[in-house]
Amino acid sequence: MKNDQPNIFYTVNDLREFLAIASKQGKRIGFVPTMGNLHEGHLDLVRRASDLSDIVVVSIFVNPMQFGPHEDFDTYPQTLNLDCHALAGYDCAAVFAPTVREIYPKGLSTEIDVPRLSTILCGHHRPGHFKGVATVVCKLLNIVQPDIAVFGNKDYQQLQIIKTMVEDLLLPVQIIGTDTRREPNGLAMSSRNAYLLECEKQLASILYCALKKVAKAVQDNTQIKATLRQQKERLISAGFVLDYLEIRDAEDLSMTYVESDTAVVLVAAKLGDARLIDNVIVDLSK
Amino acid sequence: MKNDQPNIFYTVNDLREFLAIASKQGKRIGFVPTMGNLHEGHLDLVRRASDLSDIVVVSIFVNPMQFGPHEDFDTYPQTLNLDCHALAGYDCAAVFAPTVREIYPKGLSTEIDVPRLSTILCGHHRPGHFKGVATVVCKLLNIVQPDIAVFGNKDYQQLQIIKTMVEDLLLPVQIIGTDTRREPNGLAMSSRNAYLLECEKQLASILYCALKKVAKAVQDNTQIKATLRQQKERLISAGFVLDYLEIRDAEDLSMTYVESDTAVVLVAAKLGDARLIDNVIVDLSK
Numbered sequence: 001m002k003n004d005q006p007n008i009f010y011t012v013n014d015l016r017e018f019l020a021i022a023s024k025q026g027k028r029i030g031f032v033p034t035m036g037n038l039h040e041g042h043l044d045l046v047r048r049a050s051d052l053s054d055i056v057v058v059s060i061f062v063n064p065m066q067f068g069p070h071e072d073f074d075t076y077p078q079t080l081n082l083d084c085h086a087l088a089g090y091d092c093a094a095v096f097a098p099t100v101r102e103i104y105p106k107g108l109s110t111e112i113d114v115p116r117l118s119t120i121l122c123g124h125h126r127p128g129h130f131k132g133v134a135t136v137v138c139k140l141l142n143i144v145q146p147d148i149a150v151f152g153n154k155d156y157q158q159l160q161i162i163k164t165m166v167e168d169l170l171l172p173v174q175i176i177g178t179d180t181r182r183e184p185n186g187l188a189m190s191s192r193n194a195y196l197l198e199c200e201k202q203l204a205s206i207l208y209c210a211l212k213k214v215a216k217a218v219q220d221n222t223q224i225k226a227t228l229r230q231q232k233e234r235l236i237s238a239g240f241v242l243d244y245l246e247i248r249d250a251e252d253l254s255m256t257y258v259e260s261d262t263a264v265v266l267v268a269a270k271l272g273d274a275r276l277i278d279n280v281i282v283d284l285s286k
Numbered sequence: 287m288k289n290d291q292p293n294i295f296y297t298v299n300d301l302r303e304f305l306a307i308a309s310k311q312g313k314r315i316g317f318v319p320t321m322g323n324l325h326e327g328h329l330d331l332v333r334r335a336s337d338l339s340d341i342v343v344v345s346i347f348v349n350p351m352q353f354g355p356h357e358d359f360d361t362y363p364q365t366l367n368l369d370c371h372a373l374a375g376y377d378c379a380a381v382f383a384p385t386v387r388e389i390y391p392k393g394l395s396t397e398i399d400v401p402r403l404s405t406i407l408c409g410h411h412r413p414g415h416f417k418g419v420a421t422v423v424c425k426l427l428n429i430v431q432p433d434i435a436v437f438g439n440k441d442y443q444q445l446q447i448i449k450t451m452v453e454d455l456l457l458p459v460q461i462i463g464t465d466t467r468r469e470p471n472g473l474a475m476s477s478r479n480a481y482l483l484e485c486e487k488q489l490a491s492i493l494y495c496a497l498k499k500v501a502k503a504v505q506d507n508t509q510i511k512a513t514l515r516q517q518k519e520r521l522i523s524a525g526f527v528l529d530y531l532e533i534r535d536a537e538d539l540s541m542t543y544v545e546s547d548t549a550v551v552l553v554a555a556k557l558g559d560a561r562l563i564d565n566v567i568v569d570l571s572k
Contacts, residue, residue, distance in 0.1 A: 012456065110400045110420070110454035117395075134396070135455075142456040168396035169421075170298065170428040 005084050006058070006092045012143050015096050019057070019144065022093075027054035031146035031173075033137060036060035036097075037077040037191040038086045041181035045150045048178050050091035052148050058087060059096040059140055065108060066132030077194055096144070103139060112138050114168070117161045117253055122268055122277065125243045133158055134165050141166075141173055149173055154180040154188050156264060156279040160253055180278070182208065188278045195274035203238060204276060207267055210235055210245065211280040214265045218247055218257075218282045235269055243268035243275070250281055261285040291370050292344070292378045298429050301382050305343070305430065308379075313340035317432035317459075319423060322346035322383075323363040323477040324372050327467035331436045334464050336377035338434050344373060345382040345426055351394060352418030363480055382430070389425060398424050400454075403447045403539055408554055408563065411529045419444055420451050427452070427459055435459055440466040440474050442550060442565040446539055466564070468494065474564045481560035489524055490562060493553055496521055496531065497566040500551045504533055504543075504568045521555055529554035529561070536567055547571040 009015040022029060030053030032045045042058075049056045060083055067073035080097055087095065111131055117123070118130035141149060151159050159177045166175050181189045186208035187201060196204060210231040217227035224247070232245050248255060250262035257263035266279040295301040308315060316339030318331045328344075335342045346369055353359035366383055373381065397417055403409070404416035427435060437445050445463050452461050467475045472494035473487060482490060496517040503513035510533070518531050534541060536548035543549035549568040554561065 106454070109402055110398065110451045112396065112398050112455075114396045139454070139456055142458065145458065165396045168392070168425070169398075170425055172428065172431065 005088045006095045008080075008084060008095045008097055010097055010099065011102055012098065015057070015094065015143065018094060019055075022055050023145075028148070029053055029144065029146040030056045031141070031144045031149040032056065032058045033140050033149065033151070034058060034060055035062045035076065035191065036083050037079050037194070038083045039181075039189045039191065041152055041154065041189040043086065043090060044178055044181050045152060046087065046090045046092055048176060049148065049150045052150075052176065053146070055093045056091055057094045057096060057144050057146065058092050059098075059144070061096075061098055061103060061136070061140070063103070063132060063136040064100055065104070065135060066129050068126055068128065071126070072192075072195075077191055096140075103136065111135055112165060112169075114161050114164050117157065117164060120253060121157050121244060121246065121248075121266060123157070125268065130158065130161050134161055137162050138165065138169070138171070141171055146173055148176055150176045150178060152180060153177045153281075154190065154278065156266060156277075157253065160251070188276075190276065192274045192276065196272055200272045200274070204271055204274075206235065206238055207240075207269065207276060207278050208280075211265050211267055211278055214245065214247065215280040215282045218263055218265065219284070235267075240269040240271050243270070245269075247282075257284075291374045292381045294366075294370060294381045294383055296383055296385065297388055298384065301343070301380065301429065304380060305341075308341050309431075314434070315339055315430065315432040316342045317427070317430045317435040318342065318344045319426050319435065319437070320344060320346055321348045321362065321477065322369050323365050323480070324369045325467075325475045325477065327438055327440065327475040329372065329376060330467050331438060331464055332373065332376045332378055334462060335434065335436045338436075338462065339432070341379045342377055343380045343382060343430050343432065344378050345384075345430070347382075347384055347389060347422070347426070349389070349418060349422040350386055351390070351422060352415050354412055354414065357412070358478075358481075363477055382426075389422065397421055398451060398455075400447050400450050403443065403450060406539060407443050407530060407532065407534075407552060409443070411554065416444065416447050420447055423448050424451065424455070424457070427457055432459055434462055436462045436464060438466060439463045439567075440476065440564065442552060442563075443539060446537070474562075476562065478560045478562065482558055486558045486560070490557055490560075492521065492524055493526075493555060493562060493564050494566075497551050497553055497564055500531065500533065501566040501568045504549055504551065504570070521553075526555040526557050529556070531555075533568075543570075 030049030032049050062076050112134040113131045123130050163175050185205035187204045217224045235242050245267045247265050249257040249260040250264040263282040264279050268277045316335030318335050348362050398420040399417045409416050449461050471491035473490045503510045531553045533551050535543040535546040536550040552565040554563045
């Protein structure tokens with residue numbers, strides 16, 4: 001645990017110069033890519049990266065390529081000073097906070113896509129989103145060249161897409177997922193929770209309840225369809241605009257979860273000004 | 287100049303193990319990706335890589351992802367033994383000759399595209415071709431992790447796409463293009479020349495003549511349109527099925543070459559069983 005504020009780097013060259021020294025010293029580099037507005041969930045990722053490496057880099061970049069034309073790119077909370085302050089208590093050596101121009105100096109050109117995984121679930125509701133995610137994560141991984149990179153399980157589909165991309169493109173990095181950090185009422189922590197009114201925050205906790213109810217039905221292999229239907233109706237009655245509540249294979253996100261060892265129950269729903277996502281893993285091997 | 291046959295590696299792991307030792311010794315790695323059936327043009331690339339690095343890796347992989355359904359994937363000449371023999375006289379430490387399964391263990395999944403450059407010229411006539419090229423080159427670069435990689439200028443559009451991808455994705459490698467090696471009659475060397483009958487090989491030399499005539503008109507800034515039209519007609523009369531004969535900006539392949547320092551005249555045409563491409567650069571800064 002350090003108490004110093006991390007070094008902040010705004011350009012690829014400055015960050016690479018800093019990291020070249022660490023690399024030459026044989027240090028293992030851990031990387032936590034974020035869009036900033038850090039909460040306890042992000043700090044869990046930093047802690048995990050710190051446990052698994054010698055030097056931790058956190059990137060803070062709100063990536064325009066992963067936002068749709070009517071989404072919240074312009075209003076996404078940007079809190080760099082607070083974020084650096086929050087990181088001061090943790091073992092984070094460097095914050096990389098580039099401008100959009102630094103990451104896309106010539107605009108959009110090369111695109112990375114995992115079509116099989118990027119057009120379903122959230123990809124169906126946010127066309128182009130995961131292409132933007134895969135592309136910027138590949139760019140960031142090539143800038144930082146870390147040994148490990150840590151992502152949250154809350155963005156489960158994103159994590160599977162990144163794992164697939166890294167494996168397919170043979171990027172020399174290990175991708176680690178970490179457990180979702182929750183509010184006391186069960187609501188998964190997210191920067192977008194800031195869009196919720198206080199009463200909506202209370203209501204939002206039933207998302208996790210719904211996931212757990214469906215997960216239990218899957219685990220017990222009983223009343224699965226009925227439970228899914230009930231929980232969808234419950235969310236809709238409560239005022240959610242439901243994008244999906246689905247059970248999938250935990251690895252390839254296919255619908256044939258019954259044949260697999262691990263399933264995942266995923267939900268995406270809008271409440272007030274926020275689009276919320278969450279998921280629960282179900283171990284079927286037991 | 288060595289006279290030993292290069293080491294042949296068939297798996298990613300074996301090659302990486304071999305290269306890890308070289309990397310630890312601080313050796314600069316040079317890489318020449320090929321589809322095999324090596325000719326003098328390829329050997330120029332190996333020589334160039336050798337001049338610029340300490341250890342040269344040549345990959346030989348006929349990439350199914352870059353062939354269309356009715357193209358020559360099944361008949362593309364595969365001559366691994368002859369290729370290794372040809373490389374014995376050169377400074378090539380390792381040949382990487384993976385199977386399709388080794389490069390695509392889970393089939394096609396992650397795709398890399400540079401849509402602005404990959405849908406024009408050859409991309410228009412070979413849909414999906416450059417997506418296959420960009421993806422496999424990214425994979426190979428991540429496997430070998432070279433300091434430099436050498437490609438032929440003959441595949442000019444491919445070279446620009448690879449340069450763009452490497453720059454956009456911030457891959458830590460320098461991409462080098464080398465001059466096109468030609469037969470005495472001017473025909474650009476290509477593995478696909480093997481598809482030509484002897485009389486077609488003689489005829490094919492007029493492709494380069496046509497390029498030079500158009501290039502001269504561009505250089506002199508006189509009769510450009512008329513020369514283009516004449517040369518197109520000449521090729522068609524000679525029996526070529528012309529895909530295109532065009533003048534483009536040498537860097538972004540846009541049609542606004544008049545505003546740029548360097549133009550490129552590009553041709554693609556079918557003759558008998560072969561689809562031939564070639565190009566000539568025109569320096570407009572003089």
